[in-house]
Amino acid sequence: MNIHEYQGREILRRHGLPVPPGQVADSVDRAVAVAKELGVPVMVKAQVLTGGRGKAGGVKFCATIEDVRTHAKAILGMEIKGHTVRKVLVTPAADIAAEFYLGMLVDRRSGRVLVMASAEGGVEIEQVAREKPEAIVRYEVDPRYGLLDHQALGLGLRLCAGDLKKARQLGAALQKLYAAFVAADASLAEINPFIFTPAGEGLAIDAKVNLDDNALFRHADYEELRDREAEDPAERAAREADLSFVKLHGDVGCLVNGAGLAMATMDLVKYYGGQPANFLDIGGSSNPEKVVNALRIILADREVKAILFNIFGGITRCDDVARGIIQATNQLDIRVPIVVRLTGTNEDQARQLLAKTQLVPAATMDEAVQKAISLAAAAA
């Protein structure tokens, strides 16, 4: 789950990181009020769940209250990579003497939290990784001990060439970031930049925190961090129906059991010249309710011209699955052709059941995909 900068800041602040004050505003007037309270100069920063805000003009320095009014007006409502800006963060503009990147993520290879940090702060770490990989210091944290004092200080000293005072602040920031990462069940946490003011004060200027969806059950309070407005309505509906769904932009709706098979199905649609409309994994048991929810989500997409079920029954009996699909389609107003491929135990009985319906049976993935593509093309 991705959360906004202002929410990530709050998590970091709770773990003792030096986050400057600031408030979020959803209107120009509110932004101005916050700026007046803080005193100019301030930064006005678009709160959107995507990167590249700066380049898109979503982050502005405001020397005066008039600036705040002008920029907040321009930024609120702006589209950034398909996301509408509904909120801005207003926060004091800091004098920057030095900028650092401090980040953490779960490293698959080591199975540990990987600290990544760089004195090349303020730019995207991917860019640093490409252009100046030696500028990134990395450290895999042993989960049994956490990020120890000497390790944190050692990283700090490497980042600022032995300046002990700065190194201590950077080390402490990394330890707090690690504590926040673990406590929040994050999958990614970045401070970019972590700055020092000319007076030597360290500040966490930006915050990006992604949370592990699998761990949300133990963070009931995080549900309220979820920005429902910023979510794609279909993805939100899928999440609420406990379906794995990603919206794409094709005309063949895909309904598959299993994530790997769902990806392979999308790939096959593309292989045969079609365009998948989505990724959708309906999970292990295809009970009618889930199928109804899934179909409803896919049908809401007006671009969808044909729907493809690809179910590898495995242990589930295919005749049961077929009955579930038929029951589900009966409950809904189906406006597009549906191709169904069912494989596994009792697949023959399943085919007999489908034969009595409008559903188009198919014996293999390839056949199903090809049929769905031509039906979609015919409907276009």
Add this chain to the structure above:
Amino acid sequence: MNIHEYQGREILRRHGLPVPPGQVADSVDRAVAVAKELGVPVMVKAQVLTGGRGKAGGVKFCATIEDVRTHAKAILGMEIKGHTVRKVLVTPAADIAAEFYLGMLVDRRSGRVLVMASAEGGVEIEQVAREKPEAIVRYEVDPRYGLLDHQALGLGLRLCAGDLKKARQLGAALQKLYAAFVAADASLAEINPFIFTPAGEGLAIDAKVNLDDNALFRHADYEELRDREAEDPAERAAREADLSFVKLHGDVGCLVNGAGLAMATMDLVKYYGGQPANFLDIGGSSNPEKVVNALRIILADREVKAILFNIFGGITRCDDVARGIIQATNQLDIRVPIVVRLTGTNEDQARQLLAKTQLVPAATMDEAVQKAISLAAAAA
């Protein structure tokens, strides 16, 4: 540092253990007021920094408010193993269906926190260990992982013969006790008994928590847990002067550098038929101020008839030490003979310095101890 039951209860409560309500009272009226607020029946429990309260009559069941008045009156001011009872804890009397002992301490051998628990609750664990050692379950906690869920539940199941509901409560209590132990830097933590009411509710009825003196620097708040009134005045003065001191009941005051040598000196006093008045380690450097403080504490003990310095100089120069001792003795009114044994660098110069004073020099431990004993005997 030992703390009172009511203070230990507070630490356990903060870590989520089911501690029944209750308040401490330093007068009969206050005890009665607390009992009225809680409602009878209550227990009135002497708060002293020693064991064996029950046998001494310091823990009483009170069915009525009249009982509270009677027992509080009897208990307040009572002497238990040389400790005067100044406070009582008043807490609801619980119906007991089953009693357990839950305890933890740092095990020297494994270097880990050792969980000890027993279904033979309510009696001293030492007695259980002697009479029914198989009734104690033990578990050494790996500090890297803490007390894991399955380990805690497994201990719970062993303690209550597979009763899952009780086992879960016992397991959870052990995990919370471990968390409290670690967070508080305890050296010992006991709940004896942890009970179940007939309704199956688990309650931590008693709490004994000792804190690691070495860790007090990171628990500034614990200083207020220290019961200065309950401390021996000499031991308190020594603690405040940063001296290791234990009061004994002899007539030879001992002033030694190093704990091992101090013990060996006491042993030697006893070996030659004398009685050491104290254990006192003045630590590494014998600066005059420390010596003054140490002498003052020893001289305050009117039983002391002679004082023995046993200093193995090692790296410190003995003439410096001798000067320190002379300076210190000049600042105080010395009413008893002082024997000084100094060994190490420049010990000859030291002896020359001492020769000009009233101080009695000695070349070896044995000589010094024998001289001190006879001087004490002569003064008696």
Add this chain to the structure above:
Amino acid sequence: MAIFVDQNTRVIVQGITGRDGSFHTQGMLNYGTPVVGGVTPGKGSQVFADRVPIFDTVADAVAATGANTSVIFVPPPHAAGAILEAADAGVSLVVCITEGVPTLDMVRVMPYLRERGVRLIGPNCPGLLAPGLAKLGIMPASIVKPGTVGVVSRSGTLTYEVVWQLTGAGLGQSTCLGIGGDPVIGTTFLDAVEAFAADPGTDALVLIGEIGGDAEERAAAYLQDRVDMPVVAFIAGRTAPPGKRMGHAGAIVTGGSGTAADKTKALEGAGIPVAQRAGDIVPLLRQVQAKRNR
């Protein structure tokens, strides 16, 4: 023969009385898997399916049955704890089927397993099926057939699809292994490949990868250097958009790495043909086999 299981495998099931646990334990028993016990706290002394004794703890189960393997069907909040319990009780192989285990739970679990030399398969995986020998997990027994092809995969039903095609083409399997789709898993692609390489009963390999991470790349490097048997691969997710989690917590393309193109390149660079479609795997494998037999 097979990897990770043999004639001495003795299995317990953690969460045996749950909905999934009981269903799939029955499936394992039906396949002839030596399931010798089950674990559900509070249900000790009950019996499953008239023949499998249930215990309160894994330690009890291991003590009573001599089990050396555990299959876990425990809900996500307690799955990591179940793995730790199994490792603590001394089993040497743990298969965790549970989907949705928090990643940091797995981060904490891994060193505990390593310290004890315990192999974990999963979590979030279908488990392992060694045709004719044992089934540990949820793979459908109907689609497999004894043979000499090793199959390792990060997904579930896609594995079934491929195994079903292999079996349909008469290519039996030595072991079908689903390692799971999560970012932090016990047995990696590389671990599986090493085990297959050392297994005398395996003479060809099918790798079913997907986007995210670099497990396939690492396996490719190993295969090129050390393994001399026919290998073909398939990578799911060629059309996945970057930054989106495709169902599996591990299936996400981040910062331009972990793409299907990267993986395909690495595999082909190591001389391993990569099928464009799942349906191409069997013909591709036959081709590679034929080339070697010439």
Add this chain to the structure above:
Amino acid sequence: MAIFVDQNTRVIVQGITGRDGSFHTQGMLNYGTPVVGGVTPGKGSQVFADRVPIFDTVADAVAATGANTSVIFVPPPHAAGAILEAADAGVSLVVCITEGVPTLDMVRVMPYLRERGVRLIGPNCPGLLAPGLAKLGIMPASIVKPGTVGVVSRSGTLTYEVVWQLTGAGLGQSTCLGIGGDPVIGTTFLDAVEAFAADPGTDALVLIGEIGGDAEERAAAYLQDRVDMPVVAFIAGRTAPPGKRMGHAGAIVTGGSGTAADKTKALEGAGIPVAQRAGDIVPLLRQVQAKRNR
């Protein structure tokens, strides 16, 4: 010869610029100990006593000097961290002089050391002095003399007292080792006894124990079973009242165990004479040696 140190020992001092650290580093240098570096964060690139380079971190010091041993004079709040840093940097021997380290810090430190195969001496100890070879810590060099008696002790000045008596009687030492008086220490009595037993340069042992714990009892059992050299012992604290901490955090008699009487009984039961007075140690050792030479 000696235990724990040899010709290849290369020493760094953590906390070299502190009051105690600088004083005792000078003492170690005076004794000819190969002190090759020091560590004080923020003082990297300074030089101690015109010849010992100072580094910001132990890792830097080890990289630059090839040190394999660290002596720690760091205040209690950071002592455990200093031990971890030394272990992490790859030294194989750490001597921690610091007194007052919280016990649970040591509990956390121990597995870290064990994982890395690092030996720790202390904390709260005078360190080690191998006469004629090296001094690691604060033992006064003036009281020792090269020889073949191994001395191991839980205390500081009491050790000096005994060593001084040995030297005065012409009995030189192979190594004098103070293991420290805390409840959780790196090198135990037993570890020291094992090392002395394996040291060809040691042919007699003096054990200086004290009340608390069962380290002496365990060493006694080992000595009885496995060691064939003259051994005498002394136990401090025979007159200590129970439940009181006698200076050392570890010197406390609890629940009737850890008494001097217990320890004396265990040692004498193992055939090891226990001196009543420190002054009896030398004559007792001569007696045992004479008996064996008959």
